[in-house]
Amino acid sequence: MTRVLLVDDDLELGEMLTEYLEREGFEATAVPDGETGVHQALSGEYGILVLDVMMPGLNGIEALRRIRAQDRRLPVLMLTARGDDVDRIVGLELGADDYVPKPCSPRELVARIRAILRRTQMPAPSTASSAPLTAGALTLWSERRHVEWRGQPLELTSTEFNLLEVLVRHAGRVVSKQELSQQALGRPLARYDRSIDVHLSSIRHKLGLDDDGRSPIQTVRGLGYQFVRE
Known part of the structure; x- marks a missing residue:
């Protein structure tokens, strides 16, 4: 079971997405701020990180910068404002694997997570x-x-x-x-x-x-x- 870390200051959204991810077979944890998100992401306990860009305090871009300074392999999916190309490009340049524009459906989010995991968790070839x-x-x-x-x-x-x-x-x-x-x-x-x-x-x-x-x-x-x- 893949552990998903969701970092988003929207508590209601975090709870809803966590419940949906768990129904889809993931183990999900939601945290509401960037500082906690960085600490948890670097713990080595998670298979993928879903990171919101727009957060008070330590935003998603700076959180990603700190994570990538220590871990280049953890898959990261960014949640970005719809139409905000600047945040998307900066996130990708810093090492995000992909992005989903908000508001997004839980189904779309899960599809993107699975797409990333298929490429990073493939069994070793013969x-x-x-x-x-x-x-x-x-x-x-x-x-x-x-x-x-x-x-x-x-x-x-x-x-x-x-x-x-x-x-x-x-x-x-x-x-x-x-x-x-x-x-x-x-x-x-x-x-x-x-x-x-x-x-x-x-x-x-x-x-x-x-x-x-x-x-x-x-x-x-x-x-x-x-x-x-x-």
């Missing part, structure tokens, strides 16, 4: 399929969720890992944003959704540039993205 993936100077171990770039470990969030894995598996060919969303986020690409672009921008920053001054992840305008083999 020995026959556990060989690392390689593309140029990058080596990726799917079962260990570990990546090395030019011989050094690469720290990625769970969603960044998912996206990079999809691109590396198809290295040398263009992968559409729709494919990336389905395979890495576990959901169809929504209209005007910039999640893929923001996550890939973060991965590019971590990879740096090749000797020719180009990123190993290339944008193919109108088609998608490609991991370029060296």
